[in-house]
Amino acid sequence: MARVRAHLLTIGDELLSGDVVDGNKAWMGRRCRALGIEVIRATTVRDRQAEIVAALHAAAADRAGICLISGGLGPTTDDLTAESVAAAVGVGVTRHPELAARLEAFFASRGRELVQANLKQADLPEGATVLDNPIGTAAGFAIQLAAPGDVLGDGPGPAGCWLFSMPGVPRELHQMMREQVEPRLRERFELQPIPRRVYRALGSGESAVQQNVLGVLAAARERSPGLANMFVHYRARYPEVQLILEATPGDEGGDEGGDEDGSAATQAELESLDGPLAAAIGPALYSCGSEAELAELLVHRLIERGLTIATAESCTGGGVGQALTAIPGSSATVVGGVIAYSNAVKIAQLGVPAQILEAHGAVSEPVARAMAEGARARLGSDIGVSTTGVAGPGGGSPDKPVGTVDVAVATAAGTTYKRLRLFGKRDTIRDATTMWALKLVFDQLTLSSLDNVTPPISG
Structure with a gap:
């Protein structure tokens, strides 16, 4: 079965100027992958009608069955998506009375007067299907655009590209995509998620991971046509490396697969490589x-085991605690933390002996161990994790250059410790330290005798 292809189009000057990070494009791409839709192009254009129209025509010319659009549905003069889509399709815009009434009710419920400009959000391309937005004023819409020289039909076919226009506000986009767009995509297209397997490693470089798995992947390609055609991708996000296997039919070409019979690996075949x-x-x-992500896996594992954790942070300044508490449900496992940036706080709040600080310095194994143990004892948790290091750009020495970090994990079974040599700018070192702290706790749950379960690698 041929994959449904899509263009992603995000609209807004602010996305190109850097004033706003374009997270919508990445989010829509992930949703497409989960649905089994192949994204063949992602474009960002300014709030200019000619540029929006050109991008829409390019999607139709590429024989993309779908174009997902984000942005430009607001009430101001620079919001031009509805007019631009209408121009691309060759229709006018028409006001929807039910949308106008809803706008009036929305503003009245908030004790605000409806400005005439807001009614612009009730004007959509003629013939478009309204996509409801229960949490905002900008309704979305869907309409079909013909490819050059083609006539639109009722089916998905090559003749038309379905345009789905959604708000640029992320939470509105997310809800509309899930509740309004995806059900329509499933009704109109034969969608099947693409078999995929992701392996995440921390502590081994990208080239090292590749070297280590070459033999396994080469042997796998001999087992079946589908595995012969699988796409292998490495993604480095310091200090993590991801190995991604994806079922790609051989008729799509490329150098990864050796078999051109069109076979694609099944999910079971990919899982057999675990x-x-x-x-x-x-x-x-x-x-x-x-x-x-690692923080989510760790929080869930802690909750499963009924364990609590506390943090003692110096160089990360609360980054470990933030990563943990960003996960919904983390209150069941995180009891608290201490940001012990100064030696005085390390002594007073965590009970680090002053003589250890004087003898070894704040960035040292004894201090890291004492911080983790102090967090566990004083906050009453099952696990204590600590970070102390030189994040830079200053503060380094020949013995402890910038990037020297000590991490410790204290449990009832004892305290483990690791010295890291990290590289990059200050933020990179701090973020990498946070990841390493989470990883060391995660490893401790797998390897230690905190409970009677020796869990497998997370699946």
Whole structure:
């Protein structure tokens, strides 16, 4: 079955100037992947009608069955998406009385007067289907655009590109995509999620991971046409490396697969590589098959085991605690933390002995251990994790250059410790330290005797 292809189009001068980070494009791409839609192009244009129209025509000319559009549905003069889509399709705009009435009710419920300009949000291309927006004033819409030289039909076919226009406000976009767009896509197109497997490692570089798995992947390609055609991708996001396997039919070409019979690997075939790849990557691997981030995996694992955690942070300044508490439900496991930036706070709040600080310095194994143990004892948690290091750009020395970081994890079974040599600017070092602290706790849950379960790699 041929994959449904899509263009992503985000609209707004602010996205190109850098005033706003274009997270919508990445989010829509992830949703497409989950649905089994192949994104063949992603474009950002300014609030200019000619540029928007050109981008829409390009989607139709590319034979994309879908174009997902974000932005430009507001009430101001620079919001031009509805007019531009109408121009591209070759229709006018018409006011929807029900949308106008809803706008009036919306403003009245908030004790605000409806400005005439707001009624612009009730004007949509003629023939468009309204996409409801229960949490905002900008309704979305769907309409079909013909490819050059083609006539529109009722089916998805090559003749038309379905345009789905959604708000640029992320929470409105997310709800509309899930509740309004995706059900329509499933009704109109034969969608099937693309088999995919993600392996996440921390503590081994990108080239090292590749070298370690080459033999496993080469052997796998000999097992079936589908595995022969699988696409292998490495993604480095310091200090993490991801190995991604995706079922790609051989008729799509490229150098990854050797078999051109059109076969694609099944999910079961990809999952059969978990054991060999885990052995090849080694202890750096912490997740096999899950799309979740490390903090989410760790929080869920802590909750499953009924364990609590406390943080003692110096160089990360609360980054470890923030990563944990960003996960919904983390209140069941995180009891609190201490940002012990100064030696005085390390002594007073965590009970780090002054003589240890004087003898070894704040960035040292004894201090990291004492901080983790102090957090666990004083905050009454099962686990204490600490970070202390030189994040830079200053403060380094020949013995402890910038990027020297000590991390410790204290449990009832004892305290483990690791010295890190990290690279990059201050923010990079702090973020990498946070990831390493989470990873060391995660490893401790897997390897220690905190409970009677030796959990497998997360799936």
